[in-house]
Amino acid sequence: MTLIRYQTAELTPWSAADRWSNLRDDLNSFFELPFRSNFARTGQLFSGWSPALDLYQSNDNVVAVVELPGMRKEDIEISLHDGTLTISGERKRESNSHGEKAERTERYVGTFRRSIALPTRVDADKVSATYRNGILTVTLPKAEEVKPKQIQVS
Amino acid sequence: MNTLTRENRNGDRAQTEQFVAPPVNVMEADNGYTLEVEMPGVNKDGLDVSVENNELTIVGRRSLPIVEGTLIHHESRPENFRRTLELDPSIDANKISAKVEQGLVTLTLPKAEHVKPRKITIS
Numbered sequence: 001m002t003l004i005r006y007q008t009a010e011l012t013p014w015s016a017a018d019r020w021s022n023l024r025d026d027l028n029s030f031f032e033l034p035f036r037s038n039f040a041r042t043g044q045l046f047s048g049w050s051p052a053l054d055l056y057q058s059n060d061n062v063v064a065v066v067e068l069p070g071m072r073k074e075d076i077e078i079s080l081h082d083g084t085l086t087i088s089g090e091r092k093r094e095s096n097s098h099g100e101k102a103e104r105t106e107r108y109v110g111t112f113r114r115s116i117a118l119p120t121r122v123d124a125d126k127v128s129a130t131y132r133n134g135i136l137t138v139t140l141p142k143a144e145e146v147k148p149k150q151i152q153v154s
Numbered sequence: 155m156n157t158l159t160r161e162n163r164n165g166d167r168a169q170t171e172q173f174v175a176p177p178v179n180v181m182e183a184d185n186g187y188t189l190e191v192e193m194p195g196v197n198k199d200g201l202d203v204s205v206e207n208n209e210l211t212i213v214g215r216r217s218l219p220i221v222e223g224t225l226i227h228h229e230s231r232p233e234n235f236r237r238t239l240e241l242d243p244s245i246d247a248n249k250i251s252a253k254v255e256q257g258l259v260t261l262t263l264p265k266a267e268h269v270k271p272r273k274i275t276i277s
Contacts, residue, residue: 052229052230052231053227053229053230054225054227054228054229054230055225055226055227055228056221056222056223056224056225056226057223057224057226058222058223058224059223061222061223062223063221063222063223065218065219065221065230067194067195067230067257068194068256068257069192069193069194069256069257069258070190070192070255070256070257070258071256099183099184100181100182100183100188101181101182101183102179102180102181102182103180103181103182103187104178104179104180105179106177106178106179107177107178107179107190107192108177116227119226131256132219132256133194133195133196133197133216133217133256133257134192134193134194134195134196134256134257134258135194135195135218135219135257137219137221
């Protein structure tokens, strides 16, 4: 269900008419987009912010890539427990001290939490992460014993 | 006064490139508007902001990290971003500025001098 990404924040000060036009826009854009069954995310339909997460596996590493636009590095938390990688964090509401009035609020503020079971054992001490252009990349080197090995015939 | 919040997603349907509409926040202050658009993976080079027929179009093309290996769990979308908003007549289109930081595009749209609130002193 891709519609979830276009879900608008609930606490918006729009008039009823605007709400309808937005609903219409959202429905229109839903039909314009290529369909993609993304069941992993429908379960989080009501929990608010659910950043997209991709997981890659190579011979040496498991890599998680998460879309987290506009975060501060310090507000992102990564933990590894019992073969499950958890990425959580908080986007803080910026103070509207300059007399600004919100006309449209679609970006999520608040906390998010994503957990994913890793397909294989990893070396927890060697996990590294980078945050660039709003994308978090977590590299988890596989544990030595699960890495594929070439055995020489002597 | 709130045409900036009205958007146009049906601009030109003839285009072949697929885009997704990123979430946007619009704030209004006395001296102008501020827009925040979420475009993860977009840096300065991939950002294109244009004004035509009183419509502001923000296009973000991503430069995603290249990851070795096979994709085993996939949620992200491959499309680039595009969003079009109608400009409020009070905005001075020549003074729009943009910056991008960690995939968050912030646009500053100042109001034209003549529409800014002014205090008139009584002599």
